[in-house]
Amino acid sequence: MxxxxxxxxxxxxxxxxxxxxxxxxxxxxxxxxxxxxxxxxxxxxxxxxxxxxxxxRNKRDLFLTLIRRTLEAWQERAKDILDADLSVVERLARYLKEMCVLALQHPEITYFHTTISRNLRVIFPNEAEEVMSLYEQYMFVSFRHLIEEGVRRGELRDVDPRVAERMFFSVLFGALDNENMITPEHIDPLMEITLFGLVKTDGRTTVFG
The missing domain is CATH 1.10.10.60 (Homeodomain-like)
Known part of the structure; x- marks a missing residue:
């Protein structure tokens, strides 16, 4: 042989x-x-x-590799959406929908990230900053740039991109909670509410104005 x-x-x-x-x-x-x-x-x-x-090398190395590889795979999947020749709102909607669809297709990965990301400092006390930087690199930075682009182009309100990012991912991770996972028929309503809110406006100053 x-x-x-x-x-x-x-x-x-x-x-x-x-x-x-x-x-x-x-x-x-x-x-x-x-x-x-x-x-x-x-x-x-x-x-x-x-x-x-x-x-x-050990269990910690295995799980750190798992975090890195699954985030790399998501970044590759998201790149075509974020780089598409579409409006910012359309790309945000596609990004959100793709994440929800993938979550339903791969529940083990969804469960893994939604739970382990809440306990990084407990599970990886010496590598927590390193792991947080992976989420920053593979998920948050590109999303934040999209928000900044939307503000520049006048498609989005003049909001702090980090606040918008926190709101967006809080809604998303809440919808993907393993105890109450979003159903396929609720994906489009979730997108609508996340992007356009609950309050009907007529152009006047809101209660926070």
């Missing part, structure tokens, strides 16, 4: 890493971070325990 080519080895490596990460998502969903043991992740992945340590 001839030795495997480097690209074959790389493909096998990537396939095994993906197996491990998918198993980690399932075990996390059932046990949480502190209850997720390497041995169980190996069993769910159908691999030997030692092979997990071949690819990852």
């Amino acid at each position: 001839s030795p495997r080519r480097p690209e074959q080895n790389a493909a096998i490596r990537e396939r095994r890493i993906q197996q491990i990460l998918e198993a980690a998502l399932k075990v996390y969903r059932a046990r949480g971070y502190h209850g997720a043991e390497i041995g169980e992740i190996a069993r769910v992945a159908g691999l030997g325990r030692g092979l997990i340590y071949y690819y990852f």
Whole structure:
């Protein structure tokens, strides 16, 4: 048997890493971070325990990789929306809808991010800032730039992009809460309310004006 080519080895490596990460998502969903043991992740992945340590230094390294890879995948998915030749409002609507659709398609990833992001300083006391910077890099910065573009073009109110960002993602993560996950028929109404609010206006100053 001839030795495997480097690209074959790389493909096998990537396939095994993906197996491990998918198993980690399932075990996390059932046990949480502190209850997720390497041995169980190996069993769910159908691999030997030692092979997990071949690819990852420890459980923390495994889960940090899981955070990074899933955020990278989301950024790649969102890029086409954010760069589309559409109005800012249309891109915001598509961005929100895509996140909701993906959440329904991949509930383990949704559960993972909505829960682990609330407990970063507990789970990763020494790497919390690093992880927060990943969310900043892969999610928040591009969204904030879109808000700034909308304000410049006069499509959006002159709001602080960070306030708009916080509101937007608070609504989104609330809708994706694992105990009360949004249903497909509620995605469009959620988009409407998130982008245009609850209050009917006639152009006069609001109560906060």
